[in-house]
Amino acid sequence: MEIVADWNQVARFAKGNVRTDIIDFNGYYSGNITLMVPTGWSVRIAFTNGSANFRHSLMVTRVYAQSEMPVTLQLEDAMWSAYTDPPERIHPKERAQLSFVAQQAGSYFLACARQTHLMDGHWIGFEVRDGLEQAVAIIHEGRFVPSDLPGRP
Numbered sequence: 001m002e003i004v005a006d007w008n009q010v011a012r013f014a015k016g017n018v019r020t021d022i023i024d025f026n027g028y029y030s031g032n033i034t035l036m037v038p039t040g041w042s043v044r045i046a047f048t049n050g051s052a053n054f055r056h057s058l059m060v061t062r063v064y065a066q067s068e069m070p071v072t073l074q075l076e077d078a079m080w081s082a083y084t085d086p087p088e089r090i091h092p093k094e095r096a097q098l099s100f101v102a103q104q105a106g107s108y109f110l111a112c113a114r115q116t117h118l119m120d121g122h123w124i125g126f127e128v129r130d131g132l133e134q135a136v137a138i139i140h141e142g143r144f145v146p147s148d149l150p151g152r153p
C-alpha cells in the first residue's frame, strides 16, 4: 500500500493554522482509520513524505493510550523492527520502503517517530487479525475533527 505523510498539509495551512497540530497519513490522523491485514501477510508500504517542510517517518508500534504516549518514539518501540530508516526523519518529498511480516495478531499503530508527532495525532490504527481474507480499511467517522474532512487520495 501507499502511505503519504502530511497529505493534507496544504489544506491545513489554508485554514489559518487551525489544524497544524494534526498531521496526517493519507488524510487520516489520531486513529480515525484502521488498516487491517490477515495474520502472516507480508506487508509492503511505499512511504512518501508529502510535506513541503517537515520531516516525518513511519513505524509499527504497540497501541498507546494518549496519556502514555512517549514524547518521541525510539527504535526499540518498533514492532518487528518495522520502521522507515533512519527512524526519525524521512525528508520532505522523499520516499522510503517499509516491508515486514504481520507475524502476530493484535492491535498496533502506524505512527510517525518524529519528535512529538505521535502525541500530536500523527498515527493511524493497524490491526493484524486471524481469519481475514483480505486487507480492509475501516474509517471511524465519529473520530474526525468536524472542521477537518478526511483526505481520500
Ligand SMILES: [Cu+2]
Pocket: 005, 023, 055, 056, 057, 112, 113, 114, 117, 122
Ligand atoms: Cu510526523
